[in-house]
Amino acid sequence: MSASSSKKDEESGGGRQLLHEASSVPSIMLQSLPAGAGAPEFTPDFTSGYMDSPYCYDGNPPPRFSIEAETPPVTTPRTQDVFLTSERLGRRGNISRRRSPSETGLTWSQLAPLKRSDTQGSFVGREGEYVQPMTYSGRSLAVFTSGGDSQALSTPSMSGELPTPHHEEEEKGPDDSGDTLPPLRDFSPSRHRFTLKSRKDSIIPVAGKEGLAITPQLYRGRSMAVFTSGGDSQGMNSAVRSVVRMGLYLGCRVFFIHEGYQGMVDGGNNIIEASWNSVSDIIQKGGTIIGSARCKDFRERAGRLKAAENLLQHSITNLVCIGGDGSLTGANQFRKDWAGLVQELIDAGRVPASKLAECPNIQIVGLVGSIDNDFCGTDMTIGTDTALHRIIEATDAVVSTAQSHQRAFVIEVMGRHCGYLALVAGLASEADWCFIPEWPPPTNWRELLCEKLAQMRSEGNRLNIIIVAEGAIDRDGSPISAELVQKVITETLHYDTRVTVLGHVQRGGCPTAFDRLLGCRMGAEAVLALMEMTPESEPCVVSIDGNQMVRVPLMQCVERTQAVQKAMDNKDWDTAVRLRGRSFQRNLETYKLLTKLHIPKEKVNLAGGHTFNLAIMNVGAPAGGMNAAVRSFVRLGLYHHCKVYGVHNSFEGLANGQFKEMKWGDVTNWVMHGGSFLGTQKQLPTKMFDRIAKSLEHFKIHALLMVGGFEVSVLRRV
Numbered sequence: 195m196s197a198s199s200s201k202k203d204e205e206s207g208g209g210r211q212l213l214h215e216a217s218s219v220p221s222i223m224l225q226s227l228p229a230g231a232g233a234p235e236f237t238p239d240f241t242s243g244y245m246d247s248p249y250c251y252d253g254n255p256p257p258r259f260s261i262e263a264e265t266p267p268v269t270t271p272r273t274q275d276v277f278l279t280s281e282r283l284g285r286r287g288n289i290s291r292r293r294s295p296s297e298t299g300l301t302w303s304q305l306a307p308l309k310r311s312d313t314q315g316s317f318v319g320r321e322g323e324y325v326q327p328m329t330y331s332g333r334s335l336a337v338f339t340s341g342g343d344s345q346a347l348s349t350p351s352m353s354g355e356l357p358t359p360h361h362e363e364e365e366k367g368p369d370d371s372g373d374t375l376p377p378l379r380d381f382s383p384s385r386h387r388f389t390l391k392s393r394k395d396s397i398i399p400v401a402g403k404e405g406l407a408i409t410p411q412l413y414r415g416r417s418m419a420v421f422t423s424g425g426d427s428q429g430m431n432s433a434v435r436s437v438v439r440m441g442l443y444l445g446c447r448v449f450f451i452h453e454g455y456q457g458m459v460d461g462g463n464n465i466i467e468a469s470w471n472s473v474s475d476i477i478q479k480g481g482t483i484i485g486s487a488r489c490k491d492f493r494e495r496a497g498r499l500k501a502a503e504n505l506l507q508h509s510i511t512n513l514v515c516i517g518g519d520g521s522l523t524g525a526n527q528f529r530k531d532w533a534g535l536v537q538e539l540i541d542a543g544r545v546p547a548s549k550l551a552e553c554p555n556i557q558i559v560g561l562v563g564s565i566d567n568d569f570c571g572t573d574m575t576i577g578t579d580t581a582l583h584r585i586i587e588a589t590d591a592v593v594s595t596a597q598s599h600q601r602a603f604v605i606e607v608m609g610r611h612c613g614y615l616a617l618v619a620g621l622a623s624e625a626d627w628c629f630i631p632e633w634p635p636p637t638n639w640r641e642l643l644c645e646k647l648a649q650m651r652s653e654g655n656r657l658n659i660i661i662v663a664e665g666a667i668d669r670d671g672s673p674i675s676a677e678l679v680q681k682v683i684t685e686t687l688h689y690d691t692r693v694t695v696l697g698h699v700q701r702g703g704c705p706t707a708f709d710r711l712l713g714c715r716m717g718a719e720a721v722l723a724l725m726e727m728t729p730e731s732e733p734c735v736v737s738i739d740g741n742q743m744v745r746v747p748l749m750q751c752v753e754r755t756q757a758v759q760k761a762m763d764n765k766d767w768d769t770a771v772r773l774r775g776r777s778f779q780r781n782l783e784t785y786k787l788l789t790k791l792h793i794p795k796e797k798v799n800l801a802g803g804h805t806f807n808l809a810i811m812n813v814g815a816p817a818g819g820m821n822a823a824v825r826s827f828v829r830l831g832l833y834h835h836c837k838v839y840g841v842h843n844s845f846e847g848l849a850n851g852q853f854k855e856m857k858w859g860d861v862t863n864w865v866m867h868g869g870s871f872l873g874t875q876k877q878l879p880t881k882m883f884d885r886i887a888k889s890l891e892h893f894k895i896h897a898l899l900m901v902g903g904f905e906v907s908v909l910r911r912v
């Protein structure tokens with residue numbers, strides 16, 4: 195026994211001693227997941243723009259949880275208890291494991307660190323990696339929920355295929371970008387160009403200025419305009435509001451251009467000056483108050499000439515374009531043409547000659563507003579989060595009626611070229627199958643699909659949910675429509691099968707809090723980026739990277755986005771998925787793994803034949819997502835040949851031996867349910883340590899995952 199553990203024994207009394215005496219349980223690892231409102235330390239700080247756990251900044255260590263690990267049973271040099279969290283809480287951020295290297299005695303390189311300057315530090319989780327089936331065959335684990343329950347995303351899967359490893363994406367290495375920002379201080383344009391260090395991406399982001407103090411009236415006298423273009427999305431209004439107010443704050447004249455490029459071409463009342471109040475009371479509204487359009491004229495030089503003439507009338511030489519890749523491509527073309535267009539207008543006597551000196555260039559900054567999340571270069575586009583909420587709400591509603599009538603439902607979601615919405619909706623609703631354009635199903639998908647659905651029914655499921663992206667295709671590139679899927683199911687299985695096309699409902703309605711904030715943050719950053727531009731600057735897109743506002747070169751992003759389509763056209767699915775980014779790959783792998791009906795058959799055991807017992811429990815008040823976490827844990831544990839126990843009723847259950855061995859099918863359909871199926875209680879284990887230790891010994895538990903609030907820390911401190 196180490197010196198440190200002896201000391202802790204003295205502090206904690208007999209229960210701890212029991213753990214150490216349990217010869218058949220050489221060690222125990224405790225891990226905890228924060229859940230719900232009972233985990234205030236993880237509350238995102240939306241206002242500052244940095245949604246990390248304050249652990250990163252306030253210097254306080256997180257609660258520690260292990261009951262000491264003297265003989266580490268698993269594979270790392272010295273395995274310790276960890277605290278799992280979503281790194282930087284970017285919606286597509288990494289799941290990371292947090293702990294202090296100084297506490298663990300490990301070096302950063304052993305931890306595969308993210309190189310953050312957090313007081314706690316993080317190292318990258320293994321989410322999305324290809325994981326050999328049955329790697330930890332024989333081990334046991336248990337799960338419990340405790341504290342407040344929480345509604346969360348967990349992970350279903352899709353095809354009957356085994357997961358195949360994807361190539362490691364080259365563009366993004368571990369996020370080592372974050373910590374170059376200095377504390378809040380005055381901003382002036384000559385200072386503050388922070389580069390994000392050591393990125394391996396071909397698209398290199400530059401850190402934005404969010405969080406810095408900005409001097410008012412810094413750009414007094416400049417003119418700028420904002421417009422929305424292409425398909426609208428929820429959160430565009432928030433971005434417009436933010437652009438207008440930041441522009442005014444900096445002393446600029448700010449104009450609205452109504453109806454996208456069409457308004458720019460038509461001019462007149464489409465271009466009007468904005469005031470502070472003209473954007474009041476819009477942050478909560480869906481759509482775009484300044485209108486959006488698709489405009490043929492602007493694709494032609496003649497149209498762009500008219501647009502330039504209209505902008506020159508107001509001496510507008512700074513544009514914030516809120517739209518998709520098409521709109522941003524158009525903006526880039528406009529910028530390239532600008533000098534020639536101005537000269538042509540002067541030559542034709544349509545604008546005074548002085549305009550050339552006054553407005554020699556036009557500067558462009560883009561914000562991506564699209565529900566599809568199809569733009570390379572940003573983790574999330576404005577509107578995606580809201581669309582996902584709509585889809586999940588609708589799917590939950592469909593599930594209830596499908597259940598009554600024992601029906602299969604094929605739900606079509608938007609995404610002409612991108613499967614993000616379908617895939618993530620599939621994950622979050624535990625759909626039985628999910629069709630996306632980037633990863634078409636095997637050629638015999640009809641048989642596989644029907645086999646899977648039939649098997650589910652034979653195991654007692656009353657319904658089936660299949661999600662089809664609007665742009666889903668098969669391996670030959672032919673569309674897989676919702677109607678085709680319906681036909682296959684009806685003809686083969688004779689199930690009562692209905693199609694629900696969610697359509698524009700997904701794009702309408704009020705934005706979620708996330709999209710409102712995303713619009714706000716991106717809009718403000720866009721104005722700063724715009725004002726800092728020089729005639730030589732390339733147009734940029736303001737994007738979210740992890741949870742940081744960054745600027746990325748517009749055309750590189752557009753090219754990468756178009757490359758995904760090219761890869762799909764060439765039926766190069768691996769490349770298409772890879773180009774979509776690591777988070778997309780992770781989602782896909784997780785979906786494929788966890789949606790399987792049974793544990794995959796492989797017998798590989800990378801743990802060298804060890805048998806491990808795992809347990810999971812919930813603690814504290816219930817919080818959304820607890821069941822989803824349990825489902826993922828149980829299935830992954832089983833996949834690694836562990837024995838997995840669910841511990842009922844928090845610490846009390848732990849002390850009373852309320853352990854239930856969990857099987858793969860026991861957690862089916864757990865994702866969409868709030869609360870805690872294991873049962874959770876707000877209670878401290880302080881008076882139960884002896885009994886807890888006996889239970890752990892009795893069930894020979896090697897590792898325990900606690901999902902809950904602060905209560906989990908008490909056991910750890912023992």
Ligand SMILES: Nc1ncnc2c1ncn2[C@@H]1O[C@H](COP(=O)(O)OP(=O)(O)O)[C@@H](O)[C@H]1O
Pocket residue numbers: 423424425455487488489490491492493494517518519520521522523524525527564
């Ligand atoms: N290559 C281009 N040149 C000029 N304008 C373009 C170009 N591509 C798109 N646009 C303009 O942007 C508008 C919106 O583009 P679109 O692709 O329909 O939507 P999104 O911006 O949502 O991708 C088009 O109607 C057109 O006016």
Ligand SMILES: O=P(O)(O)OC[C@H]1O[C@](O)(COP(=O)(O)O)[C@@H](O)[C@@H]1O
Pocket residue numbers: 424425426518519563564565566568608609610664701
């Ligand atoms: O409203 P429209 O013009 O029918 O467009 C529908 C398309 O627009 C989208 O909602 C969003 O696409 P973009 O934002 O990329 O333009 C797609 O998912 C959908 O296929």
